[in-house]
Amino acid sequence: MSRREFLRWLALVVGSTWLAACGPLGSEVPGSSGPSGRQGQGGGDQPVRIGYLPITDACPLLVADALGYYRDEGLTVEKPRPFRSWAQIAEAFQARQVNVIHLLMPAALWLRYARGFPARVVAWNHVNGSALTVHPDVRDLADLAGRVVAVPFWYSIHNVVLQLLLRRAGLRPVLGGTGQPRPDEVRLIVMGPPDMVPALAAGQIAGFIVAEPFNALAELQGQGRILRFTGDVWKEHACCVVLLHEEDLQRRRAWAEAVIRAVVRAQLWLRQHRGEAARLLSREGRGYLPQPREALERVFSPDLEPYLQAGVIEHRDWLPPRIDFQPYPYPSYTAELVRRLADTRVEGDTAFLRRLAPGLAARDLVDEGPVRAALEAVGGPRAFGLPGDLERVEVVKA
Incomplete structure (x- = not known):
């Protein structure tokens, strides 16, 4: 580059x-x-x-x-x-x-x-310490088809894990650009982490994959929900x-x-x-x-049971902490x-x-x-x- x-x-x-x-x-x-x-x-x-x-x-x-x-x-x-x-x-x-x-x-x-x-x-x-957070109307990976998801940097574990997940769902990642992605595509863009929650709330993106505590902030503000933890895809990465x-x-x-x-x-x-x-x-x-204590507590001392019940954590035997x-x-x-x-x-x-x-x-x-x-x-x-x-x-x- x-x-x-x-x-x-x-x-x-x-x-x-x-x-x-x-x-x-x-x-x-x-x-x-x-x-x-x-x-x-x-x-x-x-x-x-x-x-x-x-x-x-x-x-x-x-x-x-x-x-x-x-x-x-x-x-x-x-x-x-x-x-x-x-x-x-x-x-x-x-x-x-x-x-x-x-x-x-x-x-x-x-x-x-x-x-x-x-x-x-x-x-x-x-x-660990990262997650894929999506708009509340996104039920699963298939719902990201034809939409836009933000990553913090091309050279990141976030980009690696996201593309693994998309391929598993039969979706093709396309990078940058403008316009509407095709029905089998998900457009990936680079976005600064602090801009992700506002962009999700404004409907500019359908999701983001990033480090904490921005996933926790989206949850607390009711703007998004976690679809997968990266540590549930690559164990203790x-x-x-x-x-x-x-x-x-x-x-x-x-x-x-x-x-x-x-x-x-x-x-x-x-x-x-x-x-x-x-x-x-x-x-x-x-x-x-700059984040509130409540968001950081959600990351450092999480209650994982709701994520287990919702199927957000697929590898129960890993029980990955939100961050370690x-x-x-x-x-x-x-x-x-x-x-x-x-x-x-x-x-x-x-x-x-x-x-x-x-x-x-x-x-x-x-x-x-x-x-x-x-x-x-x-x-x-x-x-x-x-x-x-x-x-x-x-x-x-x-």
Whole structure:
């Protein structure tokens, strides 16, 4: 994908009024030492500059700040900086305006192998945490025929899962454009997450697939209902991952390891304090997220029984939590994601996917050394309910 195409994506979403208080993309973060973030030749004392989208995907990075875990590691941390879109956060990371971000795992693949940017995945940020939400008049996937559904980014697990579901229903995804889709088609468009609930309410789209808490907001406002949870299609999938610059892993290894220890500690706290997390992060609490506490509680501490009774959750034996947290980046997931992306329609040049070997991506994109060490510091994999050998088989059932 060319820079021109990337900036065209960016132009699609920067008009959003969401997070109007965010600084302009090209501005320097207050107190930073410039776009490179280097403070002296070694750079070991560079501040932690977090970039995030105000969604529940970002919670570990934010909780580590709120509870002082970065400072416990001897790190200097600036106020986390919110962005309006995935395009913005990726662009700011490339410009070195921020140095710790969460990003959609497919977008991380695109950033390293299509853009050639030296980004490395160092941990998963969370698992599950997304859903397909539809207008109340949509009864099943077949009712989406000839209609429009929004995704947050072409390179996203949301797009992958949605297209799996549509194909299962005998529907053909078509990308972008205008006009009425054919009866066997569903038109997919990219839309900023904060615009999705209003667009659904206005009848501009028939549904959206996105991270929480926008699905919860649609439910609370009576504007939509959840048709499927993504974690009920791909068991315990990663959505967002923690990204660092390769240079920081090579030249500032101790700094990078300290960042990951703080994030892993925050994930463990989130698993054990779900109700408190909703209060802390909400607009009624510390205000890291602009959504109300009620919506976040619906995500962190959900009552799954109504979804089971309604058939929204098909794999009862999985009992997928609405969102969960564990940091280990399973190589099997990265490899399977590369294979699935090859069958997923996206805009732009996808030649890099045809050249990319799944096993190579799992080894080259991810640096799992710091997170393995961080896991041991909190009691090992079993502290998160993970197998001791840190191996698994991917389960995908649309």
